[in-house]
Amino acid sequence: MKKIIILLIFFLLIGCSENGLDEKNNMVLHEDDQTLSKEDDVKVQIENLMAEKIHAISMKDLNLYMEQIYPLDHYYYNEQKRWFSEMTSKNLSDLKFEILEFSLEDENTAIVQIRESYQDAEEMIIEFPLKFILVDSLWYDAGYPFLEKKTDRYTLKYMPDETRVYAFLDVINTAYDNLADIFEEKPDPAFEIKLFTDQELLRQRSVPSIGWLFTGWGEANESLKIYTGHESINGYRGTLQHELIHHITMNICNNNLPGWLADGIALHYGNYDLEGGNPLTLGYSTKEDLRWSIEALGHDEMWDASSQEETLNWYNASAMYVAFIVDVYGHETLMEMFYEAGKKPYHENIMNASFKDLNNKTFDEVVESVLKIDTEALTNLYYEWLEKQ
Numbered sequence: 001m002k003k004i005i006i007l008l009i010f011f012l013l014i015g016c017s018e019n020g021l022d023e024k025n026n027m028v029l030h031e032d033d034q035t036l037s038k039e040d041d042v043k044v045q046i047e048n049l050m051a052e053k054i055h056a057i058s059m060k061d062l063n064l065y066m067e068q069i070y071p072l073d074h075y076y077y078n079e080q081k082r083w084f085s086e087m088t089s090k091n092l093s094d095l096k097f098e099i100l101e102f103s104l105e106d107e108n109t110a111i112v113q114i115r116e117s118y119q120d121a122e123e124m125i126i127e128f129p130l131k132f133i134l135v136d137s138l139w140y141d142a143g144y145p146f147l148e149k150k151t152d153r154y155t156l157k158y159m160p161d162e163t164r165v166y167a168f169l170d171v172i173n174t175a176y177d178n179l180a181d182i183f184e185e186k187p188d189p190a191f192e193i194k195l196f197t198d199q200e201l202l203r204q205r206s207v208p209s210i211g212w213l214f215t216g217w218g219e220a221n222e223s224l225k226i227y228t229g230h231e232s233i234n235g236y237r238g239t240l241q242h243e244l245i246h247h248i249t250m251n252i253c254n255n256n257l258p259g260w261l262a263d264g265i266a267l268h269y270g271n272y273d274l275e276g277g278n279p280l281t282l283g284y285s286t287k288e289d290l291r292w293s294i295e296a297l298g299h300d301e302m303w304d305a306s307s308q309e310e311t312l313n314w315y316n317a318s319a320m321y322v323a324f325i326v327d328v329y330g331h332e333t334l335m336e337m338f339y340e341a342g343k344k345p346y347h348e349n350i351m352n353a354s355f356k357d358l359n360n361k362t363f364d365e366v367v368e369s370v371l372k373i374d375t376e377a378l379t380n381l382y383y384e385w386l387e388k389q
């Protein structure tokens with residue numbers, strides 16, 4: 001629910017066949033070859049690692065899968081947990097990794113060109129490089145070998161064919177500056193923003209179950225990932241500010257508040273703040289479009305929305321609720337609701353079927369403790385406020 005939308009909300013999977021086991025065994029056979037050079041030896045270890053990943057997915061064994069991932073890259077590690085849950089949650093079949101090219105950069109680093117394929121509704125085939133790092137005589141998958149620029153506030157990672165690194169640095173810096181005036185909470189100083197020039201690669205490496213090619217994706221415990229191929233750089237200002245707000249506010253509430261509120265605050269202080277209005281004043285929605293109860297916002301499943309219009313109305317009603325809370329109760333009170341929810345421990349959303357229900361419940365609790373009314377009364381106050389706009 002923390003996808004990036006650029007206002008108009010522009011917005012695959014795996015089957016785990018038993019083939020994984022066969023591939024693993026095939027690959028292990030290489031180890032008996034006595035003539036292996038150092039480089040061949042590393043290559044065999046990495047082939048085994050990739051086969052182990054397939055085996056872990058076929059067995060739905062998260063621990064085994066995560067043993068293959070470089071543990072010192074906090075963000076990539078969390079992103080790979082999500083990738084595992086994506087790849088094990090749907091009926092995909094024939095997942096394969098083929099090594100197309102292999103090079104040993106130094107004793108502890110290898111770059112490997114991978115051809116990933118699997119069968120979903122259609123066959124998915126994608127090629128990309130992965131970096132592998134040797135730690136204590138074990139090799140680990142360390143993710144896409146991005147180039148990077150470290151700033152004093154975050155690290156920007158980008159692909160070698162990215163042509164607008166400085167333009168994106170400017171857009172991100174502006175978003176940081178704008179948000180410094182709004183939120184006391186600062187982004188994680190180790191925060192990472194990853195730029196993708198290939199929109200399918202972004203989807204396949206982050207959230208392959210999503211049925212459309214999205215522009216960006218962020219989660220509470222992950223880097224912010226952005227597709228950079230849209231022509232207008234200014235079109236990214238709202239998107240980046242929106243996603244950075246997700247990062248800041250999901251940290252404050254420890255991921256304990258519902259998706260509609262997460263997107264409401266990100267739209268209100270991101271996209272719509274930059275545009276200087278709200279969905280009504282900017283002419284994106286009618287009052288009727290925006291008349292949603294909090295319960296409906298909390299239970300509607302936007303991934304299954306019957307139309308883009310419904311999705312857009314859900315987003316805009318969420319933004320309008322935040323505009324209402326800020327107008328009637330003030331920004332500080334809104335933030336108090338986030339801090340109150342953040343007294344609960346971090347709420348993991350990967351492989352957590354009750355995530356949404358528990359976050360709706362937490363919302364009800366913070367409304368009562370901070371606003372001293374119940375959620376139904378808040379909905380009614382919103383309806384009254386909306387009519388007067």
Ligand SMILES: [Zn+2]
Nearest residue numbers: 002003263266
């Ligand atoms: Zn969002």
